[in-house]
Amino acid sequence: MDAREYLEILHVAERLKDTPRHCTTTKRRTESVAEHSWRISLMAFLLRHEFTDVDINKVVDMCLIHDLGECFTGDIPTFIKTDSDRAVEDSLLHQWVKSMPEEIARDFTDLYKEMEAQETKEAKIYKSLDKLEALIQHNESPLDTWSENEFELNKTYAFDTVAFSSWLTELREAILEDTMKKIESGS
Known part of the structure; x- marks a missing residue:
């Protein structure tokens, strides 16, 4: 990959810094997709001693690239995202990845296939x-920034996804405890 190709990839990825997410921060600022991707990458890094049987570097890679399709479509909250929205995002992402230098395109494609299949422990952790x-971000944001459906969704969301891991299930239960305290306190 030459310097120009490298810069072109970074210029597209920079869009995520200006792509707002549904969540807000503690201080009520709308979070960007880039901030979300950064934090899940940090979350993966911090688990390297909890999941010694997996390639945590691969999990970090998955976390870093997982929302790059939103460079083209923006963030659509999971509870309103349709199959049509996913198809458009996937198509635009695939076109972009195909335009990258061959070795980088192969790296991205291999990771996206593994992430989509959800068969490896790395993909499940991501x-x-x-x-x-x-x-976690919702629990950190002011309660009045939550949409009405999130009061129930935040009590049930992701338990099925973490079920493969006792450690992640314990984390999900701790998050639920924080959610319940937040709702009860009204803040």
């Missing part, structure tokens, strides 16, 4: 962290 980070 998917769990993606969902759990959103719940």
